[in-house]
Amino acid sequence: MTIRHVRSLAAFGAVLAAGVAGTSQASAKDLTLCWAAWDPANALVELSKDFEAKSGVKMKFEFVPWPNFADRMLNELNSGGKLCDLMIGDSQWIGGAAENGQYVKLNDFFDKEGIKMDDFIPATVVGYAEWPKNSPNYWALPAFGDVIGWSYRKDWFARPELQTEFKKKYGRDLAVPKTFAELKDIAEFFQKREIDGKTVYGAGIYTERGSEGITMGAMDVLYSFGFQYENPDKPYELDGFVNSAKAVQGLEFYKQLYDCCTPPGHSDAYMSEDIDAYKSGQVALHMNFAFTWPGINADANVGGDKSGYFPNPAGPDGVAFAQLGGQGISVVSASEKKDDALAYIKWFAQPEVQQKWWQMGGYSALRKVVEDPGFATSQPYAQTFLDSMAIVKDFWAEPAYASLLQATQKRFHDYVVAGQGSAQDALDGLAKDWTQIFDDEGKY
């Protein structure tokens, strides 16, 4: 090899090394945030441009549609994948992600940066950030407050002829229901009714089988009827609570609602099917997570004054609860860019960013935003959001949540949609399934 060859080789090596260094520098200056593919995610892309401008870090996004979100992202976490630096994961993942070391514990970071959990809506802190629940161990920053509530056709409710007919039949005004029994009356009233030459139906409710749909829907009713996950005095004691007489009544009610008042073919409906049914003018009212409300409000067919919003009505005992949705933002342990990821969370936690987040369609969980005197009137659905967030309950967030959820999906769908067995059978079976799962987890 001649001197000339050695020189050219050295020059080539230097160029290559510079290229590699450049590449690694570029890759260190980007962050990937993983979340579900839905409207709020698009708002977050816009919001994050501010972070990009201030930090010089390029944001990348990996959004997966809801039905596949858990499958895809839990695969990523379980395999120790490095795709996501930041994860806006579902609230129920927190137990497993914390215990299996998939999320970074944020206590020290919060202390250092002066981020206080007292500044966030308490239910979102418990639901999205804490594990074990009700302990000061934080694995996420509450990122997106969400809860199930109802939207209804205010313009149909206001029609004099319908008002008159309803009053004659039920002896009260056609108005926002105060109880689930009233809600069912309204749904029955609208079922197969001709409105503007079109057949419409009562209510869109969650019935989806594959992921979590029917559980999220039925639990709203069950909570308000008196269902409890466990003995409040003895954790993991389920019999008599999961399958109590009141819980059975609640599940029976949900089936009645499905049988009497849903549109044809509503046997596998979740967020998108329900919103489609509502926006296309098929149903008079529908249950859905609050994230859908900005879209409804802006919709050309049903938006503005045509729609109203209300929280879950009460059960037979006068109490009302709502299923918590929403997520916290966490740093993935397998990420090699934890410092930049933490910088993103620090930026996101700022009150002015949270305020902008709400304005762009994201539901901020920061109290300073939601307790602002102007918040409740800032959007037609803002008060309903606040009322609903005040009555939330959440599904198990245990590491075994996926098994608990799948057992619930099967038991509820078998009874509500397939009509197999009774509500008592379904809940007795569910108590048995859950007991077995907790037994396998060594809880007894």
Added chain:
Amino acid sequence: MLHSPVDRVAEATPHAIAKRFRGLSDRSLAWLFVAPSIVLLLAVNIFPLIWTIRLSFTNFRVNRPNAEVEFVGLKNYISILSDKDIWLTMQATAHFLIWTLVLQVLIGFSLAYLINKKFRGNDLWTTIIVLPMMLSPAVVGNFWTFLYQPQIGLFNYAIGFLTGADPSSFSMIGDVALAPWAIVIVDTWMWTPFVMLICLAGLRSIPDSIYEAAECDRASKWRQFWTITIPLVLPFLMLAVLFRGIENFKMFDLVVQLTGGGPGSITELTSINLKREAFEKWRTGYASAYAVILFVTVFGLASIYVKALNKVKER
């Protein structure tokens, strides 16, 4: 002078390499050539199979990296085989498998018999008929959910038009009685062309001289069909049944898109159930045992079937 390509390759091979291989026997050379394929096969098929069998005797969960993995013996197998819900998924799979095979064989063979006749537009019709099998099962599943939609679905409209029933009065994928048939109809629509093509190959392989001889013997068309056509096409038909049987035993994507296993669990086939255990509940050891049971079942049935197929071919 070099005569053959082999001679030319031998001449072109560098001396050092040629010297290294000179002492090898034909058998050693053969092993040398197949070794990469065997290594690949071991890495991609055999190792995962052995690993799965090993995991099936443990309580391993892939989402619990810190948990201790315990040997549980036959517990997973006993638990699966005594689970009533798993037997229900087996029943659902059997219903799907039997009816799709029966319908696809009957319709596929009939279509092949018709297409085999010479008529105008024969090639065009063949192309049109085979179109469904060229689509992705996930796409087919997805668009059939629209066809089955009670309010706007063409299928419901057609049934309503033919029977006078209200199209929105029934839901093919939301009704416990109809959903198992809904998935059978879609699979039959999609895969009958495959059976047809194989039968067509069988029909076209029958020499005309056999039929001419039968004509000379004054055999009726009916007799020709039963004594010539069916016996000679049978090996092809059995091959099609084998392919479709194995495929439908593993059916997943099409049914997931159509019904998600519902309503309730009425169309939850074994592969859907297995996926839920493995990747939703993350019971890796249990799911491995489940996969081994399914593998042994399909492998055992297929082996018996292949023996029968060979006997038919030998006749």
